[in-house]
Amino acid sequence: MQRLALFDLDNTLVDLDQAFAIWAIEFSDRYQLGCEAVERIIALGQGRPHREMFFAEVRERFALAESVDELWRNYRQRMPHLVYCSPEVKDGLSRLRVSGWKVAIVTNGMADNQMGKIQQTGLSEIVDALALSGIEGTRKPGRMLFEIAAKRCGMSLTAEGGGGWMIGDSPIADVAGGRAAGLRTIWIDRGVWPDHDQEADHVVIDVLQAIEILAGS
Ligand SMILES: [Mg+2]
The missing domain is CATH 3.40.50.1000 (HAD superfamily/HAD-like)
Incomplete structure (x- = not known):
């Protein structure tokens, strides 16, 4: 062979899981979602490997103003620096x-x-x-x-x-x-x-x- x-x-x-956890803390800080939000975001991320679906859910749950596209784009810009x-x-x-x-x-x-x-x-x-x-x-x-x-x-x-x-x-x-x-x-x-x-x-x-x-x- x-x-x-x-x-x-x-x-x-x-x-990636470790980087995602760090990102979730940063994200939660940025939008002032509180400590308990971090675990919820991580749990949501594990169940939804497709990030477009994930951000649609996060946006709705935390009533965020940014569009799904913006949230997802920001994520993609940040993740390379966290892995x-x-x-x-x-x-x-x-x-x-x-x-x-x-x-x-x-x-x-x-x-x-x-x-x-x-x-x-x-x-x-x-x-x-x-x-x-x-x-x-x-x-x-x-x-x-x-x-x-x-x-x-x-x-x-x-x-x-x-x-x-x-x-x-x-x-x-x-x-x-x-x-x-x-x-x-x-x-x-x-x-x-x-x-x-x-x-x-x-x-x-x-x-x-x-x-x-x-x-x-
Ligand atoms: Mg893999």
Whole structure:
């Protein structure tokens, strides 16, 4: 199997939940919503991964004057500055590349938000390629975004000896999507999908463990 490692971004290479919690505190301060609002905003965010729906609900619940578009745009401008990628993770990706792996990020989300996060964390300078749904117009778990990433690494998922690995926290977008695209998969189990069936080749608790598995394969 070719040495191709495709990584999800949010809650895989970066801790989005942690960044979201910081953002919720800032947001609550800015609109003077009070301490108890932070937990409610975080709970709303967890149940609504699509941010347009999330901001529609937040706007209504807290009777905010700004439009959903404005609230969401402000969020996308701020989030790239709140996410963090640990030096250990960046080192791990660099070591994979030194040992002959091609490494890419395959992520769903708006182009400005996702690209901002990839640039601010320095990940853009480490990986071989990017495939962002907001730029390409196609999303995981669909096969096409994985194909685009592989091609940008000079590889193909369909060629003889093709394949590779997909590593991510979503049992649907990353694991089921990766499997359907002919990839082996490593699922990062963050404990938020307790009853979800998934058929990953490996289950780990963080991306460093996933990188170790790849390095030893
Ligand atoms: Mg994710």
